[in-house]
Amino acid sequence: xxxxxxxxxxxxxxxxxxxxxxxxxxxxxxxxxxxxxxxxxxxxxxxxxxxxxxxxxxxxxxxxxxxxxxxxxxxxxxxxxxxxxxxxxxxxxxxxxxxxxxxxxxxxxxxxxxxxxxxxxxxxxxxxxxxxxxxxxxxxxxxxxxxxxxxxxxxxxxxxxxxxxxxxxxxxxxxxxxxxxxxxxxxxxxxxxxxxxxxxxxxxxxxxxxxxxxxxxxxxxxxxxxxxxxxxxxxxxxxxxxxxxxxxxxxxxxxxxxxxxxxxxxxxxxxxxxxxxxxxxxxxxxxxxxxxxxxxxxxxxxxxxxxxxxxxxxxxxxxxxxxxxxxxxxxxxx
Amino acid sequence: xxxxxxxxxxxxxxxxxxxxxxxxxxxxxxxxxxxxxxxxxxxxxxxxxxxxxxxxxxxxxxxxxxxxxxxxxxxxxxxxxxxxxxxxxxxxxxxxxxxxxxxxxxxxxxxxxxxxxxxxxxxxxxxxxxxxxxxxxxxxxxxxxxxxxxxxxxxxxxxxxxxxxxxxxxxxxxxxxxxxxxxxxxxxxxxxxxxxxxxxxxxxxxxxxxxxxxxxxxxxxxxxxxxxxxxxxxxxxxxxxxxxxxxxxxxxxxxxxxxxxxxxxxxxxxxxxxxxxxxxxxxxxxx
Numbered sequence: 001x002x003x004x005x006x007x008x009x010x011x012x013x014x015x016x017x018x019x020x021x022x023x024x025x026x027x028x029x030x031x032x033x034x035x036x037x038x039x040x041x042x043x044x045x046x047x048x049x050x051x052x053x054x055x056x057x058x059x060x061x062x063x064x065x066x067x068x069x070x071x072x073x074x075x076x077x078x079x080x081x082x083x084x085x086x087x088x089x090x091x092x093x094x095x096x097x098x099x100x101x102x103x104x105x106x107x108x109x110x111x112x113x114x115x116x117x118x119x120x121x122x123x124x125x126x127x128x129x130x131x132x133x134x135x136x137x138x139x140x141x142x143x144x145x146x147x148x149x150x151x152x153x154x155x156x157x158x159x160x161x162x163x164x165x166x167x168x169x170x171x172x173x174x175x176x177x178x179x180x181x182x183x184x185x186x187x188x189x190x191x192x193x194x195x196x197x198x199x200x201x202x203x204x205x206x207x208x209x210x211x212x213x214x215x216x217x218x219x220x221x222x223x224x225x226x227x228x229x230x231x232x233x234x235x236x237x238x239x240x241x242x243x244x245x246x247x248x249x250x251x252x253x254x255x256x257x258x259x260x261x262x263x264x265x266x267x268x269x270x271x272x273x274x275x276x277x278x279x280x281x282x283x284x285x286x287x288x289x290x291x292x293x294x295x296x297x298x299x300x301x302x303x304x305x306x307x308x309x310x311x312x313x314x315x316x317x318x319x320x321x322x323x324x325x326x327x328x329x330x331x332x333x334x
Numbered sequence: 335x336x337x338x339x340x341x342x343x344x345x346x347x348x349x350x351x352x353x354x355x356x357x358x359x360x361x362x363x364x365x366x367x368x369x370x371x372x373x374x375x376x377x378x379x380x381x382x383x384x385x386x387x388x389x390x391x392x393x394x395x396x397x398x399x400x401x402x403x404x405x406x407x408x409x410x411x412x413x414x415x416x417x418x419x420x421x422x423x424x425x426x427x428x429x430x431x432x433x434x435x436x437x438x439x440x441x442x443x444x445x446x447x448x449x450x451x452x453x454x455x456x457x458x459x460x461x462x463x464x465x466x467x468x469x470x471x472x473x474x475x476x477x478x479x480x481x482x483x484x485x486x487x488x489x490x491x492x493x494x495x496x497x498x499x500x501x502x503x504x505x506x507x508x509x510x511x512x513x514x515x516x517x518x519x520x521x522x523x524x525x526x527x528x529x530x531x532x533x534x535x536x537x538x539x540x541x542x543x544x545x546x547x548x549x550x551x552x553x554x555x556x557x558x559x560x561x562x563x564x565x566x567x568x569x570x571x572x573x574x575x576x577x578x579x580x581x582x583x584x585x586x587x588x589x590x591x592x593x594x595x596x597x598x599x600x601x602x603x604x605x606x607x608x609x610x611x612x613x614x615x616x617x618x619x620x621x
Binding site: 048051053077078080081083085087089091092093094104105108109150153157 | 478479482483484486487489490491492493494498
C-alpha cells in the first residue's frame with residue numbers, strides 16, 4: 001500500500017514573487033489525487049517541492065517520517081527512492097536509448113542480474129505500450145512516447161508514491177484517455193499513492209479520488225473529488241466550465257475593470273458538466289484497493305463537507321453499496 | 335508554463351546585475367544582493383568543492399564514467415598540449431638564452447629555462463588546455479543535461495548528480511592534468527634543448543650540467559602538485575557553472591564561456607600563491 005504524504009503550511013517564493021503560501025493537505029495513502037490550477041500557478045513547483053527538488057521557505061512535507069523540505073540530504077535521498085516522478089516531457093537521458101533509460105534506476109539502486117533487469121524493464125515497456133521502441137534514442141520518438149517512457153522509468157522501482165506532471169500535455173484526446181486508464185490501472189496493480197498535476201478537465205473529472213486546486217498563491221480547496229466538482233467557488237466553477245467569465249484572466253488575474261465589465265455585460269451562463277463516475281480499472285485487474293479505503297474515509301468525514309458535495313457522495317455511494325462507481329461510458333458522456 | 339515562471343525571477347535579477355561576471359543568482363535583488371552576489375557564488379563554489387571531495391569516498395564509485403571521461407579529456411588535450419609545449423619551451427629557451435648571454439651566464443641557460451618550463455609553463459599549459467578543451471565540454475554537457483531536466487530526473491531517482499557525474503569528471507581532469515603535465519614537461523624541455531643547442535649554439539654539456547646544478551626533485555613535485563590542483567579547479571569550476579546555468583540554451587553557452595574565464599583567473603591566482611609559498615619553504619639548490 002502507498003504511503004501518505006502530509007503537507008503542512010508550505011510556502012514557496014522565487015525572490016519577491018510568491019508562488020503559493022501556506023498550502024496544507026494530505027494525500028491519502030494509495031489514493032489518486034489531482035492538483036488543478038490555471039497555467040502558471042506553481043503546480044510543477046508544488047510537485048518539485050514534494051519530492052525535495054525545490055526547498056520551500058516554510059512548512060513541511062512529511063513522507064514516511066522524513067521532511068522532504070528540511071531533513072538532511074542523505075535522508076531525503078533515501079526517501080526519494082519511494083517516489084516515482086513522471087516529468088512533463090519525460091526528462092529522459094538523451095544519450096541513452098529507452099531501454100537503458102528505463103533500466104537506469106535498477107542499475108543504480110539494485111544488484112539485480114542483467115537478465116532480471118531485462119525482464120523487469122520489458123515488462124514495464126509493455127505496460128506503457130512501447131514494445132519495439134526500446135532501442136530508440138529519446139530524440140527519435142514522439143512527445144507522447146517520451147512521456148510514456150518517462151512513466152515506465154518512474155515505475156521500475158515499484159514506487160510507493162507516483163507523481164505525474166501534466167501527463168496529458170501535448171497528447172491528443174484519445175491518448176489522454178488511454179493515459180488516464182493507464183494511471184487508474186497502475187493504481188489498481190501497485191496500490192501506490194498518486195498525485196497528478198494537470199489542467200485537463202477530462203482527467204480531473206474521471207481519474208482522481210481527491211482533488212485540489214491552486215489559484216492566486218493559495219490552495220483553493222483540497223478534498224474528495226465531489227467537493228471540487230460540485231463547488232460553487234467562482235474560480236473552481238470557471239475553471240471546470242472552461243469559461244471566460246470569472247476571476248481567471250489571460251494574465252494571471254483579471255483587473256477590477258474587466259471584472260466589472262463582465263458583471264454588467266452578462267456573459268452567457270456557462271454549462272456545468274455533470275458529475276461523471278470515476279474510471280474503473282480495466283477488466284481482469286479486479287477492484288482498486290483504494291476504493292474501499294476511500295469510501296470509509298469519505299463517509300467518516302461526510303458531515304464536514306459542503307452540502308452539495310454531501311449530496312453527490314450520497315448519490316454515488318447510495319446507488320450501489322458494493323460497487324460505488326459505475327463503468328464510465330467513455331467519450332460522449334464527458 | 336510553470337517552468338518559465340520558475341526562470342522569470344532569475345531573468346529579472348540578471349537585468350539588474352549586468353556587468354557582474356559570476357552574476358548573482360540571488361533571490362535578494364536589492365543593493366546588498368548585488369554586493370553579496372559574487373560572495374554567494376564563491377561560497378557555493380566552495381560548497382560544491384567540499385561536496386565533491388566528500389562524495390569521492392562514497393560508494394559505489396562510478397568507474398566506468400571515470401574511464402570514459404578520462405579517455406575523452408585525454409584525447410582532446412594530448413595533441414594540443416604537445417603542440418603548444420614545443421614552441422613554449424623554445425620561447426623560454428630563446429628568451430632566457432639571450433638574457434643570460436648578455437649577463438655572461440650562458441652556461442646556466444639550461445637550468446633556468448628547464449626550471450621555468452617545469453615549474454611554471456608546464457602546469458599552466460596543462461591547466462589552460464584542460465580548462466579550455468575538457469572543462470568547456472564538461473560544462474556544456476552538464477549544462478544541457480540540467481536544462482533538459484535530466485539532472486532533476488536523476489536526483490528524483492535518488493541518484494546524486496554530484497556523485498554520479500561530477501566526481502568522475504573532476505577525478506578525470508585531475509589525473510589527466512597530472513599525467514599530461516609529465517608529458518608537457520618532457521616535450522617542453524626537449525624543445526628548449528633543441529632551440530638552445532641547435533639555434534643558439536649552446537653546448538649540450540653546459541646545458542645538462544647547469545640543469546643538474548640548479549634543478550632538484552622538489553621542482554618536479556611542485557609541478558605535479560600544481561597540475562593536480564589546477565585540474566581540480568578546472569573540473570570544479572566547469573561542473574559548478576554547468577550545474578547552474580541560467581535560462582535556456584543561451585544560458586548554457588554563457589556558462590561555458592564563464593567557466594573558462596573564471597578558471598583562467600583562478601589558475602593564475604592560485605599559481606602565484608603556490609609559487610610564492612614554494613619559493614619560501616624550499617631552499618634553492620644553487621644557493
